[in-house]
Amino acid sequence: MLSKKERMKIPRQAMPEQAPEDRIHNFNEVPYGYTAELARLEADRCLQCNKPKCIDGCPVNIDIPGFIALIQEGKFIEAAQKLKEENALPAICGRVCPQEEQCEVKCVTGVKGDPVAIGRLERFAADYERANGEVAMPELQPKTGKLVGIIGAGPAGLTVAGDLIKLGHDVTVFEALHAPGGVLMYGIPEFRMPKEVVRAEVDYLEKLGVTFVMDYVVGRNSTVRELLDNEGFHAVFIGSGAGLPSFMGVPGENLVGVYSANEYLTRANLMKAYRFPEYDTPPIRRERVAVIGGGNVAMDSARTALRLGGDVTVVYRRAREQMPARDEEIHHAEEEGIEFKLLNNPIRILGDENHRVTSMECIRMELGEPDDSGRRRPVPVKGSEFIMEVDTVVVAIGNKPNPLIPQTMPELKLTRWGTIVVDEHTMQTSEEGVYAGGDIVSGAATVILAMGQGKIAAQSMDHYLRTGKNPEPPPPPDSGTPAA
Numbered sequence: 001m002l003s004k005k006e007r008m009k010i011p012r013q014a015m016p017e018q019a020p021e022d023r024i025h026n027f028n029e030v031p032y033g034y035t036a037e038l039a040r041l042e043a044d045r046c047l048q049c050n051k052p053k054c055i056d057g058c059p060v061n062i063d064i065p066g067f068i069a070l071i072q073e074g075k076f077i078e079a080a081q082k083l084k085e086e087n088a089l090p091a092i093c094g095r096v097c098p099q100e101e102q103c104e105v106k107c108v109t110g111v112k113g114d115p116v117a118i119g120r121l122e123r124f125a126a127d128y129e130r131a132n133g134e135v136a137m138p139e140l141q142p143k144t145g146k147l148v149g150i151i152g153a154g155p156a157g158l159t160v161a162g163d164l165i166k167l168g169h170d171v172t173v174f175e176a177l178h179a180p181g182g183v184l185m186y187g188i189p190e191f192r193m194p195k196e197v198v199r200a201e202v203d204y205l206e207k208l209g210v211t212f213v214m215d216y217v218v219g220r221n222s223t224v225r226e227l228l229d230n231e232g233f234h235a236v237f238i239g240s241g242a243g244l245p246s247f248m249g250v251p252g253e254n255l256v257g258v259y260s261a262n263e264y265l266t267r268a269n270l271m272k273a274y275r276f277p278e279y280d281t282p283p284i285r286r287e288r289v290a291v292i293g294g295g296n297v298a299m300d301s302a303r304t305a306l307r308l309g310g311d312v313t314v315v316y317r318r319a320r321e322q323m324p325a326r327d328e329e330i331h332h333a334e335e336e337g338i339e340f341k342l343l344n345n346p347i348r349i350l351g352d353e354n355h356r357v358t359s360m361e362c363i364r365m366e367l368g369e370p371d372d373s374g375r376r377r378p379v380p381v382k383g384s385e386f387i388m389e390v391d392t393v394v395v396a397i398g399n400k401p402n403p404l405i406p407q408t409m410p411e412l413k414l415t416r417w418g419t420i421v422v423d424e425h426t427m428q429t430s431e432e433g434v435y436a437g438g439d440i441v442s443g444a445a446t447v448i449l450a451m452g453q454g455k456i457a458a459q460s461m462d463h464y465l466r467t468g469k470n471p472e473p474p475p476p477p478d479s480g481t482p483a484a
Contacts, residue, residue, distance in 0.1 A: 013038045313341055
């Protein structure tokens with residue numbers, strides 16, 4: 001048994017990964033993941049705190065010291081099972097969650113050094129279980145006879161499905177696309193989120209008894225109200241995401257060669273364009289690609305374009321330290337040779353007589369006073385316009401909720417941004433028996449935030465299905481009411 005002092009001396013273990021010069025020519029996952037030896041060594045860095053703050057940073061409340069202790073002991077399957085007590089998608093979360101802003105930022109080991117690599121250990125345990133064919137099925141509670149409809153097979157919907165099926169309810173997930181997974185399938189590239197991992201997590205839910213209905217558009221095939229009133233569902237969860245792309249509103253955005261990041265990534269990921277002609281969707285191969293934006297979606301788009309053979313430039317109107325993308329994703333993009341034009345903003349896109357993109361006019365920016373987000377506002381520098389020669393522009397500046405479901409359910413209360421209003425303690429909407437979570441509530445956010453909202457919704461829906469009522473919200477902190 002290592003002492004605390006000995007644990008503190010162990011350096012954070014790097015995860016082996018493909019070399020940049022190799023990975024730019026393939027769509028294989030960049031990090032290889034920990035070996036068993038590396039995982040146990042990294043797990044030994046955990047101090048097993050009496051009051052672990054890392055759990056407070058996890059939106060789905062995983063017993064982080066618990067699963068890491070099992071890895072320390074070499075009990076890798078048991079570690080995966082411990083993870084699945086609170087998280088139905090650990091292999092996914094271990095890859096794409098921003099642990100550096102959540103659980104790891106609260107890690108005590110990180111006070112005087114690097115925090116424990118919680119996300120990498122989560123990925124290791126989940127991958128080990130899947131690779132060794134020992135995926136254990138949890139014991140399900142007795143059937144309640146209640147039927148739940150879930151709209152959207154993304155992270156929020158899958159989380160609700162996994163929790164409610166274990167609680168004894170029958171669950172049907174309606175997905176508009178031809179494969180479940182939501183943004184995990186159509187948005188995040190293969191080199192960052194292998195689709196076999198998503199399929200394995202979905203297979204696990206199917207083995208638990210969750211039913212998936214593909215190519216079913218709620219709002220067209222049926223409405224939420226029809227599911228409740230005519231089709232036997234006792235409650236509905238809306239997890240339809242925020243898949244409506246935003247554009248810049250500059251001249252030339254309608255030219256041939258301008259794509260939303262949604263379309264660009266969906267062609268490559270869900271429709272497997274990068275494996276053409278094995279799959280029917282031809283890839284968008286261009287020589288000079290500009291990607292507009294500074295978030296994870298922009299990094300995914302740029303790195304995809306690079307692998308399809310283009311010279312790629314990311315154009316972002318703010319500075320490097322203001323980019324919302326994860327540091328790891330920016331680092332990987334820089335390693336791979338993607339150019340960054342920071343503090344620059346497109347003002348128009350130019351085309352030829354065939355209405356195809358030929359160039360883009362930008363203006364240089366400088367940072368002014370902070371805006372509502374707390375970041376310094378970018379301000380145009382007068383007279384600094386310049387022309388970039390490009391033949392493709394990918395716009396990755398955010399997404400909005402698709403209005404289809406609200407339009408077919410006008411009684412549903414919305415915010416001015418088109419997101420659904422919910423009670424944050426229960427995730428219930430303004431309509432009885434209807435709950436919502438994920439990007440349709442919060443706007444475009446992280447996978448783990450969507451899952452956290454899904455867990456709250458599942459708990460509330462279980463209570464509602466059993467009692468006909470929502471659980472009572474906790475008293476406000478300053479109410480003077482004793483804690484239960």
